Amino acid sequence: MGRPATPLLSPENICRAALELVDEWGDFTLPRLARRLKVSPSSIYHHVRGRPEIINGMRSLISADVLASDGFPPGEGTWQEQVVRWTRIYRTALAQHAKAVPIFVGAAVTDGATLEVYERLAALLAGQGLDPRAVIVAVSVIDSYLLGSAMDAASPVLAWVTQPEEQPALHGALHRGGLAGDRADVAFEAGLAGLVANLQAIAGSTTPANPLSGEDESL
Amino acid sequence: MGRPATPLLSPENICRAALELVDEWGDFTLPRLARRLKVSPSSIYHHVRGRPEIINGMRSLISADVLASDGFPPGEGTWQEQVVRWTRIYRTALAQHAKAVPIFVGAAVTDGATLEVYERLAALLAGQGLDPRAVIVAVSVIDSYLLGSAMDAASPVLAWVTQPEEQPALHGALHRGGLAGDRADVAFEAGLAGLVANLQAIAGSTTPANPLSGEDESL
DNA sequence: ACCTGAACACCGTTCAAGT
DNA sequence: ACCTGAACACCGTTCAAGT
16 A cells, blocks of 8 residues: 555556557456556556557557567668558557557547657658648558558458358358468458559659549549 | 337347447447437347347448448449449448447458358459459458548548647648548548559469469569 | 346446555 | 545346236
8 A cells, every 4th residue: 555665557567568458358448457467446547547548558559669670661672662661560560469459440649659650651652752642642541451451460260250152252262262360461461562553653643643643533 | 117019129220229329429338229219228138139249230230231232243334343333332331330340340240241242242253263362362452441441431530640840741741632521532542443453453364473362472 | 028127247437545 | 656445427238027
């Protein structure tokens, strides 16, 4: 009871423990978090404002890992190679805490580390001469694909519970595709290659016939 | 008290009310659901097994809308046009209940309506001669992009809370791109066009140098 | 069969009381 | 400043009791 000689808690070890719980159980609660930290639930409120701030802190920890990764832009190589590395490194980091992704979505990004991660991508694209509209469209497309892929990695190996007679095409593809545990990884890399091939088209042209700079073009 | 002449509840009106609550509040609880249905929380358990079953029922309602949509495959047009329609119709339906998407993710798809939605896409691709591996990879890529985009539509208009000095490139793109409320929609269509352009490459070739049929090719 | 109220084991958060 | 225990208004779910 009372105040200990040296603090038992800090925002960082609270968020780190929460991330561990999510990795193990898919979610966290304040009481479980407190038990893991050998502390009372109310103690946590002396270091963070509440559950939402803990969630933001978890994302910030992951983004810090991303920023510290080897090869994270800016760096060596063509800008296309750097976009591929940006996406791959961030997606790998998110997939390592795949169960946390659904907890993150919907909350606006406010922490400096995560904003810096996206700033690196935006700077990369703007540096290639893309106008602001093309930059935000490209960032949004990459972000959508990234989050979708990270959630795909979080979903169970059998994301679709098919029956051979009811869903023959889907069932056949799932079970005869020769892809088991690495379905999500293989698909991510395949889609990423296509995505960057498409971005390449932007850099060369800013005409309205460019599929990444407008919404009303024909296919 | 006691049993009413005609039942007050059914699995469908329970799930429909839950979807309304999610649309309005971003989430639902059993007590609030019961209050909206003018019923006691425990009554709900006579019609559904619990909260997870209600969530599955909500997704099923959306998928039923998708299956009933004009132009949902199979139908007119080239297969590329049909893939575009499949993705656009499904994404539109999800975006109408954008706040529900984070609630869906992570739960395996088991309801017939949603499985049928994906079966239509798989059949479309398999009918073009894609082998099972290419089909499941293509379905996964499209699904990842679709879910990511639907969540992007669910996120606040300002998904990134930037500051001009801290994140100049990202901030400039967001605020000078000329896209406000329709950022997510514009980005979705742009990415979709590129995605299908990429699928097009598969149909013509099944060589290992194809970016959508393998994981170990160079860019 | 279908609705109710009471009960159980949980939540997140607040706050006065300790050192 | 930092931890505690009690308290509050909630959850999801179960179950005996009613008609």
